[in-house]
Amino acid sequence: MISRVAEGAFWMARYLERADTLARLLYVNNNFVLDVDLENTPRWQPLVVVAGEEERFSKVIPKGSEDDGEAVQAFLTWNQDNPSAILSSIESARENARGIREIISLEMWETINSLWLWMRSETARKLYQKERYEFYLHVRNSCSLFNGFALDTMLQSEAYHFMRLGASLERAGQTVRVVDVKYHAMGPTGQSVEYPMEVAQWQAILRSCSAIEPYFKVANGEMNGVRIAQFLLFDRHFSRSVLRSLDRSWNFLQLIRSNGKSTIGKNSANLLKQLRSDLSKLHMTEVVKKGLHPTLTRIVSAVGEVCMAVQQDYFFAVPLEVRRSRATTTRKPGKRA
Amino acid sequence: MANPPAKPTQQKVNEKMFAAYKPLAATYDEYFSGNSAPHPWTETILNHLESLGRDEFRARTQLASASFLQGGITFSVYSDSRGAEKIFPFDPIPRVINTREWKRIERGLKQRVEALNLFLNDIYGRQKILKDKAIPARIVLGSPVYRKEVQGIRPAKGNYIYVAGIDLVRDQQGTYRVLEDNVRVPSGVSYVLENRMVMKKVFPRLFNKVKVAPVEEYPTQLRKTITSTAKGTSMAVLTPGVYNSAYFEHSFLARRMGCDLVEGRDLTVVKNRVYAKTTQGLQRVDAIYRRIDDDFIDPAVFRKDSMIGVPGLMEAYAKGNVTLANAVGNGVADDKAIYPFVPEIIRYYLAEEPILEQVPTYICDRKEDLAFVTENIGKLVVKAVNEAGGYGMLVGPRATKREQSEFVKKVLAHPRNYIGQPLVELSACPTWFSRGPAPRRVDLRPFVLRGKDTWVLSGGLTRVALVQGSYVVNSSQGGGSKDTWVLTEEKP
Numbered sequence: 001m002i003s004r005v006a007e008g009a010f011w012m013a014r015y016l017e018r019a020d021t022l023a024r025l026l027y028v029n030n031n032f033v034l035d036v037d038l039e040n041t042p043r044w045q046p047l048v049v050v051a052g053e054e055e056r057f058s059k060v061i062p063k064g065s066e067d068d069g070e071a072v073q074a075f076l077t078w079n080q081d082n083p084s085a086i087l088s089s090i091e092s093a094r095e096n097a098r099g100i101r102e103i104i105s106l107e108m109w110e111t112i113n114s115l116w117l118w119m120r121s122e123t124a125r126k127l128y129q130k131e132r133y134e135f136y137l138h139v140r141n142s143c144s145l146f147n148g149f150a151l152d153t154m155l156q157s158e159a160y161h162f163m164r165l166g167a168s169l170e171r172a173g174q175t176v177r178v179v180d181v182k183y184h185a186m187g188p189t190g191q192s193v194e195y196p197m198e199v200a201q202w203q204a205i206l207r208s209c210s211a212i213e214p215y216f217k218v219a220n221g222e223m224n225g226v227r228i229a230q231f232l233l234f235d236r237h238f239s240r241s242v243l244r245s246l247d248r249s250w251n252f253l254q255l256i257r258s259n260g261k262s263t264i265g266k267n268s269a270n271l272l273k274q275l276r277s278d279l280s281k282l283h284m285t286e287v288v289k290k291g292l293h294p295t296l297t298r299i300v301s302a303v304g305e306v307c308m309a310v311q312q313d314y315f316f317a318v319p320l321e322v323r324r325s326r327a328t329t330t331r332k333p334g335k336r337a
Numbered sequence: 338m339a340n341p342p343a344k345p346t347q348q349k350v351n352e353k354m355f356a357a358y359k360p361l362a363a364t365y366d367e368y369f370s371g372n373s374a375p376h377p378w379t380e381t382i383l384n385h386l387e388s389l390g391r392d393e394f395r396a397r398t399q400l401a402s403a404s405f406l407q408g409g410i411t412f413s414v415y416s417d418s419r420g421a422e423k424i425f426p427f428d429p430i431p432r433v434i435n436t437r438e439w440k441r442i443e444r445g446l447k448q449r450v451e452a453l454n455l456f457l458n459d460i461y462g463r464q465k466i467l468k469d470k471a472i473p474a475r476i477v478l479g480s481p482v483y484r485k486e487v488q489g490i491r492p493a494k495g496n497y498i499y500v501a502g503i504d505l506v507r508d509q510q511g512t513y514r515v516l517e518d519n520v521r522v523p524s525g526v527s528y529v530l531e532n533r534m535v536m537k538k539v540f541p542r543l544f545n546k547v548k549v550a551p552v553e554e555y556p557t558q559l560r561k562t563i564t565s566t567a568k569g570t571s572m573a574v575l576t577p578g579v580y581n582s583a584y585f586e587h588s589f590l591a592r593r594m595g596c597d598l599v600e601g602r603d604l605t606v607v608k609n610r611v612y613a614k615t616t617q618g619l620q621r622v623d624a625i626y627r628r629i630d631d632d633f634i635d636p637a638v639f640r641k642d643s644m645i646g647v648p649g650l651m652e653a654y655a656k657g658n659v660t661l662a663n664a665v666g667n668g669v670a671d672d673k674a675i676y677p678f679v680p681e682i683i684r685y686y687l688a689e690e691p692i693l694e695q696v697p698t699y700i701c702d703r704k705e706d707l708a709f710v711t712e713n714i715g716k717l718v719v720k721a722v723n724e725a726g727g728y729g730m731l732v733g734p735r736a737t738k739r740e741q742s743e744f745v746k747k748v749l750a751h752p753r754n755y756i757g758q759p760l761v762e763l764s765a766c767p768t769w770f771s772r773g774p775a776p777r778r779v780d781l782r783p784f785v786l787r788g789k790d791t792w793v794l795s796g797g798l799t800r801v802a803l804v805q806g807s808y809v810v811n812s813s814q815g816g817g818s819k820d821t822w823v824l825t826e827e828k829p
Contacts (some may be wrong), residue, residue, distance in 0.1 A: 001616055001617075002597050002616075003615060005598075022354060101589075102592040112407060
């Protein structure tokens, strides 16, 4: 398929995944803040930190109000100067969708276009003011609807594979960031004692990944930070876990590479293979000993490298054949009739 | 889907929608004849619309505009700096053409396009028509859109025109007249298809009562037409990109033809062959439905500052390695200063009388015509010959004295760039406003596909001047559109 179009599909899915993750986080955090009384613990600011938007945020927020829930939510939801805001992500997803309208289905297009129109409407603003949960739920539902339509109505060929590859890589990175919220909220994780407050925090993290019930199914009622982090990072059956997302990325990359027969994409495949193997060798106790945050940071940048490699392999590079023919033939300047 | 219509209450039935409708004076009305009785072929449609009642009709109109917005069926207006996407306003009352009229139009269109295609072959070939002095060489070769770069390059099978949009208007007597030809990159066909889809959604039952010729076949026919002269079947639609005003249409057509939509940067030319840059390497392209103007298509030959073209494309084309639809240089056949000669062109190449009338035209390049135009500017419509979209024109009778004299200055400065025509009292069609239907002026752009065979889309795009008293139907100037119904049986 046309490289530019593949790139559009890849990015459309990434932006939408971003909007979805952030909507989940904000949705859950509202709840969490009500649930527990956390004195001297930042409850909102961590969301800004993991979004990587601390600097921009500090410019728009008066000093001392960094943990103001309304300010953080407004910044992460509506602020058009913030490229990570839900509105910006939806806008970018929709702009990409518009540029590849010919490869997505009508249902997908209508879903993303409606979401975009809705975000810019008075209705959405009012709902945001009146029923915050409903608001974030609408965003999440629209994203899920889009993904469902993709599965049901789009041709399951290369464009779809690039979409899923983008969404899966993005999800891997996003889940790492969600786990990292914990670090920024509570500092380095203690190994043994789990304060109730910390449990509440981990529960919130699980809920942000829609992982509460899946977690209980595998954890035998255990509720501790190490186990939860392990689940979110390494569980091979949970759809939003990092390793599972990377497995999925691998599968779609394999499909794109005609099951590895194509030489194009080799670089991406090697990096991804390495990352998966590194992660599957990690032991949680060791991770905690070395510190959760540094490990998470490493994973985020490794995922970023895979994404860059995909860009290079499929979207940027001038295909080999052209390079060769440009080197061997000296083209005469266009002759005018 | 639309909910089943609510049963109209007695009161609503009595309150007739069309009771207050008054056809415009001295204007042909598409629904009503001179004595205000409906034309026989519009009766069933009118009765059905009446039976819905105002409220129901209003609700369905809203449903229609919601569909357009949700579907992102939009265009951009360049002068609007926000680059906002706008919906092309849609009017739910269809424009109706009866079978007999349409058959004649169809024959006339085929004849016209055939002659224009022969004309292009001749002009970029031996120029026999100029040597025979059937039309003045100065006007043809002096046209700014005559492309000497393609002189002597004959496209496969001499096919220059693959897609033509011929604009028709009806005068006071109801006679169809060609107003202008578009054989470069005519747009608007996606609205024809979308309008029909929305009409079926909004008035499903009406389609059971009258037989309307289908339009859905267009993309299939387009692909067939363009590849009919190509070396292979691999085809792409070439767009300037998402910010182009007709991007929606480019994407729409690519989708419906099942082919790639590419931008200039997605294509590359290697050894005079055109390739698409794909995720699996380079892939050969045999035919391009290009929606980029000649000027921008290849920076190596035409405008060097073009960022949207494909360097080397013209060489590949000259070698016969790629089909370009439409061909390069077609502008010389639809130049508004050539238009007055089209009847002569038809006679010259086909030895037939033109089937379709056209509008008398004064060519400002001629001394005596120029004098007439400047003296009578208040009575004429004066148009720049190579502008589209309703830009660069003056509707004399509706302009102020000052606007008129400013325009005269422009004309005198570049007479070759202007033509003058008497104002045609365009026919009017009932058009829905919140208070009820009112007459608004319409035109018609039928689409003709010409490859190995010639095929005409039934109906075409009806544009309507929504502003009261306006004669300008262009979307950029406050125009809207209507579904166009060619009836295949007059009375079911």
